[in-house]
Amino acid sequence: xxxxxxxxxxxxxxxxxxxxxGLLGVLFFLSxxxxxxxxxxxxxxxxxxxxxxxxxxGAMLASLLTLDRLFTADxxxxxxxxxxxxPMPLEMSCLAKGLAHWFATGLPLIVATPVLGVLxxxxxxxxxxVALTLLAGxxxxxxxxxxxxxxxxxxxxxxxxxxxxxxxxxxxxLIFGVAASNAAVTEQGLFGAPFSILCALTLAGFIIGPLAAxxxxxxxxx
Amino acid sequence: xxxxxxxxxxxxxxxxxRILPWLAVATAVLMVLGLYLSWTAPDDYQQGATVKIMxxxxxxxxxxxxxxxxxxxxxxxxxxxxxxxxxVAAKAAAPIGASFTFxxxxxxxxxxxxxxxxxxxxxxxxxxxxxxxxxxxxxxALWRAVEDPTRAARAAAVLTLVGxxxxxxxxxxxxxxNTLHQGNSVFRMDGPTLDxxxxxxxxxxxxAFTLLFITLHLAAMRNEILRRRxxxxxxxxxxxxxx
Numbered sequence: 001x002x003x004x005x006x007x008x009x010x011x012x013x014x015x016x017x018x019x020x021x022g023l024l025g026v027l028f029f030l031s032x033x034x035x036x037x038x039x040x041x042x043x044x045x046x047x048x049x050x051x052x053x054x055x056x057x058g059a060m061l062a063s064l065l066t067l068d069r070l071f072t073a074d075x076x077x078x079x080x081x082x083x084x085x086x087p088m089p090l091e092m093s094c095l096a097k098g099l100a101h102w103f104a105t106g107l108p109l110i111v112a113t114p115v116l117g118v119l120x121x122x123x124x125x126x127x128x129x130v131a132l133t134l135l136a137g138x139x140x141x142x143x144x145x146x147x148x149x150x151x152x153x154x155x156x157x158x159x160x161x162x163x164x165x166x167x168x169x170x171x172x173x174l175i176f177g178v179a180a181s182n183a184a185v186t187e188q189g190l191f192g193a194p195f196s197i198l199c200a201l202t203l204a205g206f207i208i209g210p211l212a213a214x215x216x217x218x219x220x221x222x
Numbered sequence: 223x224x225x226x227x228x229x230x231x232x233x234x235x236x237x238x239x240r241i242l243p244w245l246a247v248a249t250a251v252l253m254v255l256g257l258y259l260s261w262t263a264p265d266d267y268q269q270g271a272t273v274k275i276m277x278x279x280x281x282x283x284x285x286x287x288x289x290x291x292x293x294x295x296x297x298x299x300x301x302x303x304x305x306x307x308x309x310v311a312a313k314a315a316a317p318i319g320a321s322f323t324f325x326x327x328x329x330x331x332x333x334x335x336x337x338x339x340x341x342x343x344x345x346x347x348x349x350x351x352x353x354x355x356x357x358x359x360x361x362x363a364l365w366r367a368v369e370d371p372t373r374a375a376r377a378a379a380v381l382t383l384v385g386x387x388x389x390x391x392x393x394x395x396x397x398x399x400n401t402l403h404q405g406n407s408v409f410r411m412d413g414p415t416l417d418x419x420x421x422x423x424x425x426x427x428x429x430a431f432t433l434l435f436i437t438l439h440l441a442a443m444r445n446e447i448l449r450r451r452x453x454x455x456x457x458x459x460x461x462x463x464x465x
Contacts, residue, residue, distance in 0.1 A: 147384055151377050155368045164360045165381065168353050169388050172395035179399065194398070201391075212384050215301065219376035 003088045004096050011100030014073070022108040025062040029109055032058035033116045044121050051120035052130050052181035058116070059109045059134055060141060060174060064163055066105040067145040070097065071153040071217070080153075080221065090218060094210035098139075098146050106138040122185075129184035129191075133198060137177040140202040143209030144169045150213035154220025173201055229306050231447050238440045245437045252430035259423035275333040277423050281431035282326035286354060287389075289319030289435065293361075294386040297379035307443070309375030310450075312382065313365055314442035318435060320358035326351055346400035350393045357385050371450060 015022060036054050040046060047054075074080040074097075083093045110131050117127030148166035152158030179194040228234045260277040293315045299308025330348055331341045342348070364381055368374035 147380070151364065151381060154373070154377060157367060161360075161363060161367050164363055168356045168360060168392075169384065171353060172388075172391050175395045175399040197395075197398075208384070208387060212380055216377055216380040219301070219380065220373060 004092055007093060007096040008100045011097055012104055015104035022105045025066045025105045026108045026112045028065050029058045029062040029112060032061055033119055048121045051122045052185055053178050054120060055113055055116060055130050056174060056177050059138060060170060062109055063106060063138060063141045064166060067149045068159045068162055070101050070146060070149040075153050084221060090214040091210045094213045098143050098209060102139050102142045106142055110134045126185050130181045133177050133180045136195060136198045136202060137173050140173045140205040141170055143205030146209045147212045150216045234307060235444060235447060238444055242440055245433060249430060249433040249437050252426060252433060256423055256426035256430045259426055263423050264419050272333060272336050275329055277427045279326060279329040279333060280424060281428045282322045282329060284428060285431055285435055286319060286323035286326050289315050289322060293382045297382040300375050300379040310443050310446045312378060314439055314446050316358060316362050316365060318438050320362060323351060323355040323358055327355060346397045350396045353392055
């Protein structure tokens with residue numbers, strides 16, 4: 001357990017001191033949201049109606065942007081080999097890395113959501129609801145994406161392949177995330193059911209993501 | 223155990239060389255029979271002659287899922303049982319599965335034009351088949367991205383199994399999304415219960431297409447084995463060793 005926590009601590013410290021991957025993701029999130037009015041026109045009611053969808057799409061793309069770094073940095077400096085050889089199961093290491101990655105890159109997106117909601121003319125409580133669905137859903141994005149990152153790290157030009165591998169797998173998260181936030185915005189439709197499924201996807205991601213990622217790392221790096 | 227016996231590529235090649243002509247003939251006969259039955263099947267009282275697209279469309283749609291199942295079993299063969307031909311089977315199946323999925327989409331869209339008045343409808347079934355098509359393409363991209371065939375096979379096996387878990391989830395979520403967006407569905411699959419007159423041609427065509435898949439798959443596996451032998455020979459030649 002101490003190794004688990006130490007790995008989380010190490011990854012968080014690295015991401016805090018180097019590169020600032022989390023802030024880069026937020027910047028990308030901001031750029032996507034800012035681009036939307038240029039594409040759709042400065043139509044306030046339209047932006048308001050599309051707000052939750054835009055926020056979800058932006059968060060999804062931003063979390064995709066930082067995924068590439070999940071394993072590559074460790075591969076480059078050789079610590080991935082140490083993780084492979086360590087007595088802690090590789091699945092647990094992947095879980096720890098995924099959690100740390102989410103804290104470093106996913107959480108800043110959620111914190112930024114209410115601020116970006118203002119740009120889309122969302123009511124404050126609506127933004128909070130979207131942030132809540134993101135809080136429930138972004139771990140699923142991270143842990144689905146982790147599978148793609150683990151596959152991509154073992155090959156050259158893997159970074160190019162990553163979005164193609166990950167995006168189809170993340171469609172369910174997007175559907176239920178937007179469904180739950182729309183229910184909160186328009187006050188029609190169910191909020192509880194899609195939100196619960198979103199939580200279920202995250203919980204399933206905690207299991208499937210590390211298992212599949214560890215399998216592909218083990219197969220790819222021997 | 224046939225699978226264990228066929229683990230030897232040379233034995234596999236000679237075995238398939240013997241059965242492939244028979245399979246091809248059986249496929250052709252059933253295909254002709256199925257097409258004849260579809261031709262003579264009565265028109266639907268609502269859809270007219272366009273209902274006959276079903277005899278092509280449904281077998282393709284069923285194979286689009288079946289091929290992913292075949293690939294999942296092959297993926298288990300690669301990762302768990304380490305069967306030497308499992309990755310060959312998985313690699314050969316991917317483009318064939320993608321083609322069947324594309325045909326299911328294309329015929330579905332051609333069917334949709336007279337029925338719904340549009341080529342594309344964000345219907346739950348069409349959408350989930352489209353996502354399945356995307357996943358086939360990403361899997362093929364993964365196969366192509368790695369030069370070493372055994373490493374490519376393991377990576378692709380992981381993705382195939384993740385896809386096998388995820389495809390039902392995607393299907394369920396797309397259905398949810400669809401009911402949320404469209405109150406009234408334009409097209410209902412449960413409209414006319416299938417008549418016996420439609421069932422026979424459909425059944426024949428389904429078997430014919432499945433045989434077509436098996437034939438194409440075995441042929442593609444043979445090609446893949448030969449391609450790997452050529453690759454090994456070229457590598458040996460480049461290394462300056464006599465083959």
